[in-house]
Amino acid sequence: MTGYFVTATGTDIGKTYLGAALLRHWRREERAIAALKPVMSGFDPADVAGSDAGQLLMAMGAPMDSGGLNLISPWRFAAPLSPDMAAAREGRTIPYAKLVDTCRAVAGMMPEEGRLIIEGVGGIFVPLDDRHTVMDWMKDLQLPVLLVAGSYLGTISHTLAALAAMKLHGLAPHAVIVNESPVSPVPIAETVEVLRRHAPDTRILTLKRNPDAAAIAALAGAL
Ligand SMILES: Nc1ncnc2c1ncn2[C@@H]1O[C@H](COP(=O)(O)OP(=O)(O)O)[C@@H](O)[C@H]1O
Numbered sequence: 235m236t237g238y239f240v241t242a243t244g245t246d247i248g249k250t251y252l253g254a255a256l257l258r259h260w261r262r263e264e265r266a267i268a269a270l271k272p273v274m275s276g277f278d279p280a281d282v283a284g285s286d287a288g289q290l291l292m293a294m295g296a297p298m299d300s301g302g303l304n305l306i307s308p309w310r311f312a313a314p315l316s317p318d319m320a321a322a323r324e325g326r327t328i329p330y331a332k333l334v335d336t337c338r339a340v341a342g343m344m345p346e347e348g349r350l351i352i353e354g355v356g357g358i359f360v361p362l363d364d365r366h367t368v369m370d371w372m373k374d375l376q377l378p379v380l381l382v383a384g385s386y387l388g389t390i391s392h393t394l395a396a397l398a399a400m401k402l403h404g405l406a407p408h409a410v411i412v413n414e415s416p417v418s419p420v421p422i423a424e425t426v427e428v429l430r431r432h433a434p435d436t437r438i439l440t441l442k443r444n445p446d447a448a449a450i451a452a453l454a455g456a457l
C-alpha cells in the first residue's frame with residue numbers, strides 16, 4: 235500500500251484539491267483507493283458536497299451518504315475554528331489515540347497496489363487537543379508526507395519554516411507540492427528555483443491552476 239499524509243504550510247493552500255486530483259487519477263488507473271479526512275471543522279451537514287470529505291468522496295466516485303461520511307471523516311465539528319477549539323464548543327475532544335489507530339487500521343486494510351490519501355487539517359502545527367498537534371499525528375503515522383505550499387509572495391519563508399520545523403521533529407516530506415496560488419506577483423518557476431536552492435535535498439514538484447488529467451498523471455508519476 236502506498237499512503238500519503240497530505241499537510242500544508244497553512245489552511246486553504248490546496249490539500250483537498252491535491253488529494254482529490256490524485257484520487258481521480260488513481261481511480262482512472264483502476265487502483266483500489268481510500269481517503270480519510272478524519273478531522274474536519276467548519277462542517278455544515280447541509281452542505282456535505284462542499285466539505286473536504288464530500289470532495290474526497292466525489293473524487294473516489296463514492297456515495298455522499300452518512301455511511302461514507304462517517305467512514306472517511308469520523309470527527310466533524312461545526313465551528314470554523316482549529317479542531318481543538320471547534321471540538322470544545324461542542325463539549326467534545328478529539329481522542330488522539332483513536333485517531334491514530336483509525337488511520338493505521340485503514341492503511342492496514344489496503345491492498346499492495348492500493349493508494350490512500352489522509353488529509354490532515356490546516357497546517358503542520360494545528361492543535362488536535364491540549365497536547366497533540368498535526369506534527370505528532372504525522373510522526374505517529376510515519377506515512378510519506380506531501381507538504382502542499384502556495385506560490386504566493388511569502389511562500390518561500392513559510393515553506394522553509396515548515397521544512398525546518400519538520401526536521402526538528404525528525405521528519406522530512408516525501409515531496410513539497412508548490413500549488414499555484416490564484417494571485418502571485420512571482421512566477422511559480424522562480425519560486426521553485428529558489429526553494430530548490432535553499433532545500434536541495436527536498437523533492438519539489440508543482441501543480442498549476444486547473445491542471446488537466448495529463449498534468450495530474452505527471453505529478454502522480456513523479457511522487
Ligand atoms: N491547483 C488549483 N487549481 C484550481 N483551484 C485550486 C487549486 N488548488 C486549490 N484550489 C482551490 O482553492 C481552494 C482552497 O483549496 P483546498 O484544497 O480546499 O485547500 P485546503 O484543503 O488546504 O484547505 C479551493 O476552492 C480549491 O478548489
Ligand SMILES: [Mg+2]
Nearest residue numbers: 249250286353
Ligand atoms: Mg482541505
